[in-house]
Amino acid sequence: MKPAALVWFKRDLRVRDHAPLAEALHFEQALALLVIEPQWLGSPECDPRHVAFLLDCAAELQAELARRGLRMLVRQGEMPGVLQSLRREFPFTHLFSHEETGPSWSYTRDRAVAVWCRSQGVLWLESPQTGVVRRLQSRAGWAGRWAQRMNAPEARDASGFKPATSLLPKALPSLHELGLPVPQTAMPAGGERAAWATLASFLEGRGRDYRQALSSPLSAAEGCSRLSAHLAFGTISMRCVHQATEARIATTSDRQLAYALRGFASRLRWHCHFMQKLEDEPAIEWRNVARSVDGLRAGDGRHPEPVDQERLQAWCAGRTGYPMVDACMRQLRATGWLNFRMRAMLVSFAAYHLGLHWREPGLFLARQFLDFEAGIHWSQMQMQSGTTGINTLRIYSPAKQARDHDPQGLYVRRWVPEIGSPAYPPPIVDERAALAAIKDKLYALRRTGEARAEAEAIQHKHGSRKSGLPPSPRRPVRKDKTPAGQGQLF
Template structure:
């Protein structure tokens, strides 16, 4: 008898779910989510992530049960959990989506692969984004991404046949896991993801391009789908196809204009994830290895001065009001628009001269929509360690003038600004940036850096060709600056 096990990871949905469709072909099938200690103990995990996960699992478990599939939720190391279930229920097939994650999940999947071979469990994985496993060349990647995104979505199975006597597990609570309840609990789950998508495509995305850069207007202008994409409560393909359909049929030119900008960023989402898939060590090593040791904390001692600056940056007390306001909003809500995220990283990397790894771990815990491939690629790009991207140094004063001209945003999040309680600037901007530019620009002109950049561009650089002419006829524009296009 064939017994299929659907291993849910970051794909907490029913729609467009190939593992579910495959499991429906088995004589018996059930689902599983594993709450892994390696995740809970990782430096990237925060209670806000676990809370969003549990509140996404709850409706999924109910929906699956109505279709005859029990969803088990177990706490433990993946191989041990899978082996116990294999023995108890005679599992013959394991179905899951591919995952491009941090080092602990990469090692976990290697262990599961070894286990499945030893135990003769047929493990089959399917892609759920535009990321391509074992990619040999970036040439033609954009066309392959488009082909995958425009393929028919997987139909939702009508029902399943569960092993006799199996019942769904009760979901653990945050208290069961020894975690506090976050102050804010934004809506979670597949139904909310679709509600947000429909609202955005139906009119809320009209001002997307004009309003996405300001922290005052971005919360309403952006789709706010990034957490749903990170946890897989809807698929990238579903978003792409729904967006293209809305662009094609809306009579509202302003809305179509906004949605085209949104559509172009979906490809950049997968473009950055592909980097981590191709080079897993970029999570902790500079992409441009010739920059190793340039900043404190990169293979050497962190130092008291760097620690002081890092703590001030984390706590939103740098003396730069726009920086502090953005950090406080992020820590409070778990979300910040992309331009302000880039400014936070730029400030840490250039003004404070901090290596990107420790700031990256701190930000990973704050971002509800933490997506490893995007996150670490962006941390390196915004810190100037990719060796190929333009150095983006954001002036906090200019960002305030451009995006908070009346000071509304700063007053909301830094009420003590302008009083003796607010600290003086932690560094002098002019001298700090002069030193950073001298170090980085001087390095970029060296022969070793130029040679290294060619190899990096060949491995990770975007390609301007490869999209068929039909995409241009639809009115889509290619995004010239990937640094502004990965948050929705």
């Protein structure tokens, strides 16, 4: 059989810095494939807006690949059945794709593809796409490996393919043909060109107030990078974002912009840090990281009571009677995006004020976030709910967030116009009583010997190690009263 390459696109919908495409250049016969899988469409995390964004990205990608001489087929069906069917028409010997750290259905799918490839004698080569390390034995040195990957040269430019198959791409399916409704909300432009334009505007000046702008929902929409959906769907690579950011820091004479971009650059590493947690422990998608908190909240498998559906539905609808919470939820539902601090507040409110287990709120949020990234999402759901066993309990006061980030009430009045009228509901819970009850339980659990031993093991497996070096020796206690750390800078 003559060697032939199939490039399988998943969440890497771009041409630039695409290692599988570069590998396929070595073959006289090559074909690209994008599969719309029923497992994805039927998963509890998927929303029509996700599919609409993917189709928008795929249309540009298909045209760009055609200009480079590579045809991209779009097929619907389950993997590896699609591969089996396609191989009758295009007898490929090599399958190239990027690694994926996704929900459990994608992990099961990849295992099935691996079995199929071995049975068919097809060589499947997966290339890293982010800083996530497969089969990682220890977190020691992880940050150094991340830097090494991100500073490496981009993959070879993939152009000059020779069409060597009679298979012709068909038109992309519509949402209607996929049995999905058209989203009624405004959607950002998808595709590689939009990703690079978004990055350019941020680096050239829009990110100048990034550190100050990212916390408030009034300023974050403009001051944040807005690259999260593009990174989630792979229309731009993490390496390209990292290198472009570092280049801008090195060349700009604007000190405020450089300072802001250094803050952004550090968050790129955290992006992969959280994804690594899911790669190392897929069960965090549905099970508490710290098993010592099992049974703490309704909805947990060991809790005798079911989830309080009235509270859950009020939270989902933005009808809790807490204006800042409701405004954030309504913005998210309408736009598919919300800044990080307000995301954290929504999860904190569901977990601590309403006493909800993180799984069902997490599935609802996954459908709302256009930038849903499984590793980041489930790691954050657990961290903000206090179930990791190692992170500080973060309990956000909606009133304080409103005072700090919407002092004039502009944001709340925009999204909750009925506030102050009989149409707006009273608070669904008493904040003081609800927080007192959950804090007593959590702090009591954390003081147990079982929880402390478990936390040590969790820290060893998932904790951040910025340098990968062993801990520094304990410093002697300072005898003067000069504040340590940031205070010394002034």
